[in-house]
Amino acid sequence: MAASEEASRPFAGLSDVSIAEDIPVEGDISVPVGPSRRDDEFSTLDEPVKDTIMRDLRAVGNKFIHVLYPKRSSALLRDWDLWGPLLLCVTLALLLQGGAADREDQGGPQFAEVFVIVWFGSIIITLNSKLLGGTISFFQSLCVLGYCIMPLTVAMVVCRIVLVISSGRVVFAVRLAVVTASFGWSTFASTAFLADSQPPNRKALVVYPVFLFYFVIAWMILTYSPQQ
Amino acid sequence: MSSGSGSRNTEPWGSFDDNLIQGGGSAVIDMENMDDTSGSSFEDMGEMHQRMKEEEEVAAEAAATEDDVADDGEFLGMKGLKGQLGRQVADEVWQAGKRQASKAFNLYANIDILRPYFDVEPVQVRNRLIESLIPVRMINFPQKIAGELYGPLMLVFTLVAILLHGMKTSGTVIREGTLMGTAIGTCFGYWLGVSAFIYFLAYLVNAQITMLQMLSLLGYGLFGPCIVLLVTYNIHFHFLFYGLWLLLGGLSTLRMVAALLSRTVGQTPRLLLCGTLGLLHMLFLLYLHFNYHTIIEGLLDSLEGHNMAPMQRVARDVPEVMLNATARNPGMLLSAY
Numbered sequence: 001m002a003a004s005e006e007a008s009r010p011f012a013g014l015s016d017v018s019i020a021e022d023i024p025v026e027g028d029i030s031v032p033v034g035p036s037r038r039d040d041e042f043s044t045l046d047e048p049v050k051d052t053i054m055r056d057l058r059a060v061g062n063k064f065i066h067v068l069y070p071k072r073s074s075a076l077l078r079d080w081d082l083w084g085p086l087l088l089c090v091t092l093a094l095l096l097q098g099g100a101a102d103r104e105d106q107g108g109p110q111f112a113e114v115f116v117i118v119w120f121g122s123i124i125i126t127l128n129s130k131l132l133g134g135t136i137s138f139f140q141s142l143c144v145l146g147y148c149i150m151p152l153t154v155a156m157v158v159c160r161i162v163l164v165i166s167s168g169r170v171v172f173a174v175r176l177a178v179v180t181a182s183f184g185w186s187t188f189a190s191t192a193f194l195a196d197s198q199p200p201n202r203k204a205l206v207v208y209p210v211f212l213f214y215f216v217i218a219w220m221i222l223t224y225s226p227q228q
Numbered sequence: 229m230s231s232g233s234g235s236r237n238t239e240p241w242g243s244f245d246d247n248l249i250q251g252g253g254s255a256v257i258d259m260e261n262m263d264d265t266s267g268s269s270f271e272d273m274g275e276m277h278q279r280m281k282e283e284e285e286v287a288a289e290a291a292a293t294e295d296d297v298a299d300d301g302e303f304l305g306m307k308g309l310k311g312q313l314g315r316q317v318a319d320e321v322w323q324a325g326k327r328q329a330s331k332a333f334n335l336y337a338n339i340d341i342l343r344p345y346f347d348v349e350p351v352q353v354r355n356r357l358i359e360s361l362i363p364v365r366m367i368n369f370p371q372k373i374a375g376e377l378y379g380p381l382m383l384v385f386t387l388v389a390i391l392l393h394g395m396k397t398s399g400t401v402i403r404e405g406t407l408m409g410t411a412i413g414t415c416f417g418y419w420l421g422v423s424a425f426i427y428f429l430a431y432l433v434n435a436q437i438t439m440l441q442m443l444s445l446l447g448y449g450l451f452g453p454c455i456v457l458l459v460t461y462n463i464h465f466h467f468l469f470y471g472l473w474l475l476l477g478g479l480s481t482l483r484m485v486a487a488l489l490s491r492t493v494g495q496t497p498r499l500l501l502c503g504t505l506g507l508l509h510m511l512f513l514l515y516l517h518f519n520y521h522t523i524i525e526g527l528l529d530s531l532e533g534h535n536m537a538p539m540q541r542v543a544r545d546v547p548e549v550m551l552n553a554t555a556r557n558p559g560m561l562l563s564a565y
Contacts, residue, residue, distance in 0.1 A: 113408065127339060131346040132378070204350045208382060212389050219392055 060084045067147050067189050077140045077193065085146020088153050089118045092217075095156045096224055114220070121213045122146060129194065129206045136197035145210070148190035152214065155182035156221045163226050175222060183218040187211050345377040345440065353379045360448040363482035367490045373441040380419065380447015387415045387454050391516065394461035414516075419447060422508055426488075429504060433497030435488065445484055446509075452480030453513045460517060469517055477513045481506050 044052060060083050093114035126141040134141075159175050190210050195203050356379055364371055391411040420443075427442045437445075456476050460469040485502040492498045 117408070128346070128378075128381075131339060131343050133347075201349060205348070205353070205378065209385065212382075212385050215389055216392060219389075 056083060063147055064150060067150050077136065077144065080140045080143035082143060082146065085143065088146060088149045089115060092149065092153050092156055095160060096220060117216065118149065125209045125213055128209055129198065132202050132205055133199055134197045134206065136194065141194065144190055144193045148186045149217065151182035151185040152217050152221060155179050159221060159224065179218050179222045183214050186214045342377065345375065348376055348378050356448055357451050360451045360483055361476065361479045363479060363486045365486070367486055369490060370436060371487045371490045373445055373487055375440045376444055380444055383447055383450045383454060384415050384419050387450055388412050390454060390457050390461065391415065394457065418512055422446060426501065426505055429501055433492060433501060435492040435497065435501060437488065437491050445487055449480045449484045449509060452476040453516065456513060457516060473513055477510055481509045484509065
């Protein structure tokens with residue numbers, strides 16, 4: 001009976017237990033605020049949408065500036081993202097649309113074609129650079145190649161504006177100059193970022209497909225002519 | 229940066245780990261590095277810490293509910309146990325699925341199998357390009373053929389670019405859409421298709437050549453046609469084209485033929501193999517020139533004349549095209565025949 005009484009009162013046997021006085025009990029009973037604050041820092045779910053968008057836009061804009069003034073920096077490689085390439089590719093494809101004389105037949109590079117060429121070209125160049133022993137990762141290379149299309153997109157905008165004004169031999173010469181300049185700029189910018197990741201004696205092997213890739217895009221831009 | 233790490237930590241109660249081949253090298257996309265925060269942006273960081281927090285929660289709950297399981301009755305214990313166990317099982321199933329998917333991906337999409345074929349130096353590529361135009365006369369001893377894919381691949385892409393460039397005309401409407409697909413399809417189709425076909429014939433006649441060597445040989449043999457097309461798309465002289473066709477096209481064909489001859493035994497097999505290759509290669513260059521050359525002429529005619537349908541399939545016979553553009557009445561047409 002004593003045992004059952006003891007069992008029914010869980011702490012019955014402890015009533016005469018006292019804390020030994022030679023073992024000091026210390027501590028802080030307050031709940032630490034640290035972990036929750038840490039959570040708030042990394043959980044971006046609660047911030048306003050404007051903050052999220054502005055942060056990403058700022059990152060993309062920062063990378064655009066790096067492409068405009070290409071110097072050997074690792075900013076493009078460290079925080080890669082594919083927003084910029086997507087934006088540029090869509091813009092370029094939209095601008096290249098409608099370069100057909102005959103709307104019924106599939107003339108001019110259609111949206112899907114430009115998209116496929118840009119992305120598959122980038123993938124092939126990335127594979128090539130990895131196979132040649134590059135230390136750059138897949139998405140970093142896609143990021144660099146996509147961002148370096150920016151000068152060509154600017155050239156496309158310029159060409160379209162110029163073609164709205166007039167068309168003829170002089171205009172063609174102007175367009176040729178603009179497109180050639182932007183093509184050289186794109187190639188130079190992308191090699192400034194990509195060259196560091198290659199073994200030093202194989203840089204030419206990596207630069208050549210990049211040159212071809214931007215050449216094809218520049219050709220598409222140059223031979224664009226608006227619908228009459 | 230992209231090298232794969234070792235196996236992940238396994239659950240104590242034995243997860244679905246199959247210890248397949250752990251690739252030492254790196255594959256294209258290491259899915260194990262998808263959580264790598266050396267990459268992108270805040271979303272990844274947030275996701276990673278979210279997952280870490282969840283794992284902590286799961287661990288904390290597991291520790292917390294252990295006492296409940298011990299003290300409460302069986303029914304309550306099972307419910308508590310099932311909730312927490314279910315979550316753990318679901319998580320583990322997801323992890324195992326992702327592991328297996330990434331293993332399968334690494335196994336099949338592993339580009340490391342192609343890595344040795346891209347192990348070249350620029351000097352070697354340059355030398356091989358020049359040698360592709362120099363036929364070697366020794367045919368009694370098997371000639372050395374480099375088994376490399378970088379040069380051939382770049383040459384095929386260059387040929388595509390040259391074909392596209394050959395379509396430039398100032399201010400004229402061009403069907404870039406279908407031409408782009410056609411150019412890529414033509415060049416790659418030729419390289420891969422003819423290589424496979426010649427390899428098949430070589431297999432039939434028991435010639436000593438591997439598929440890789442055939443791809444490499446034919447790829448480098450496209451260097452001559454590249455130069456010919458680059459020149460003749462800018463300078464439109466028929467005799468120039470014929471001369472270059474015979475000279476450069478002939479040299480590159482002779483080089484390929486000599487290499488094949490040195491690896492084949494017997495008169496008839498040699499004739500079959502080398503005759504086929506020579507014919508196909510020379511005809512291909514002819515086809516590339518005339519197919520696109522006539523397009524340019526057709527387009528130029530359409531500029532000055534009536535609205536011809538600006539489509540590739542212009543008549544091959546140039547005088548006929550010019551007649552159509554200039555003939556004003558059927559009488560003149562009839563009298564021409």
